[in-house]
Amino acid sequence: MNHPLLDVRDLVVRYGPVTAVDEVSFTLDAGETLALNGPSGCGKSSTALAVLQLRRPDGGQVRFEGRELTTLTERELRPLRPRMQPVFQDPYGSLSPRHRIRDAVAEPLKVQGGWDRADGPARVAELLDRVGLDPSYGDRRPHELSGGQCQRAGIARALASGPRLLVLDEPVSALDASVRAGVLNLLCDLQDELGLGYLFICHDRAVVRHFADRVVEMRDGRAVRA
Ligand SMILES: Nc1ncnc2c1ncn2[C@@H]1O[C@H](COP(=O)(O)OP(=O)(O)OP(=O)(O)O)[C@@H](O)[C@H]1O
Numbered sequence: 071m072n073h074p075l076l077d078v079r080d081l082v083v084r085y086g087p088v089t090a091v092d093e094v095s096f097t098l099d100a101g102e103t104l105a106l107n108g109p110s111g112c113g114k115s116s117t118a119l120a121v122l123q124l125r126r127p128d129g130g131q132v133r134f135e136g137r138e139l140t141t142l143t144e145r146e147l148r149p150l151r152p153r154m155q156p157v158f159q160d161p162y163g164s165l166s167p168r169h170r171i172r173d174a175v176a177e178p179l180k181v182q183g184g185w186d187r188a189d190g191p192a193r194v195a196e197l198l199d200r201v202g203l204d205p206s207y208g209d210r211r212p213h214e215l216s217g218g219q220c221q222r223a224g225i226a227r228a229l230a231s232g233p234r235l236l237v238l239d240e241p242v243s244a245l246d247a248s249v250r251a252g253v254l255n256l257l258c259d260l261q262d263e264l265g266l267g268y269l270f271i272c273h274d275r276a277v278v279r280h281f282a283d284r285v286v287e288m289r290d291g292r293a294v295r296a
Pocket residue numbers: 085088089090108109110111112113114115116117273
């Protein structure tokens with residue numbers, strides 16, 4: 071059956087009396103980048119969290135690979151979670167400061183039972199290489215990497231799960247301008263190679279114009295233009 075990778079209908083997220091996301095709808099195909107753009111507080115991150123079911127929505131539907139997620143239990147969601155991975159703004163915040171990069175990248179493989187003592191380390195090295203990090207960086211801890219290198223390591227960790235969808239929440243906003251283009255180019259290459267769908271949250275219009283295939287503009291929790 072032919073369905074979009076992600077089909078979001080009438081999504082609602084409330085925090086007490088605040089309606090952060092107010093009946094937002096959009097679709098995203100495999101291999102496509104859809105940007106959520108808009109000013110601070112318009113509901114972009116709340117939309118991202120609700121799509122990932124990290125914050126259960128208060129209304130609407132989120133259909134991922136044809137399956138409605140909002141009615142699934144945590145247990146039913148567990149096998150789907152590796153297929154939709156977040157990459158957050160703070161590259162250091164998404165990796166444990168105590169763990170070496172190679173362990174952070176290996177963890178999703180181990181959790182999913184895809185770890186093989188013989189091949190596992192080579193798979194980690196391959197993932198690091200794929201994101202432009204020399205595999206020797208696997209010995210380091212996050213604080214021993216630059217922001218850009220750390221974001222690349224976070225992307226390698228996300229890829230280790232075998233995702234179809236990456237939810238990129240301001241993935242380059244915390245990075246120096248000089249390293250932003252490198253990380254965005256990496257994301258473009260990975261999308262071409264793996265056919266990933268990207269839900270790309272970004273407040274920077276210039277970046278959005280360059281990177282996204284389509285844009286949903288948000289204001290006060292609503293999609294004002296799709
Ligand atoms: N955990 C929370 N508790 C209460 N209100 C929240 C919470 N998270 C977000 N909000 C409110 O929901 C609204 C939307 O916030 P959200 O973070 O989704 O917007 P955003 O567009 O991602 O903003 P930013 O670009 O600043 O991250 C805002 O009014 C915000 O204050």
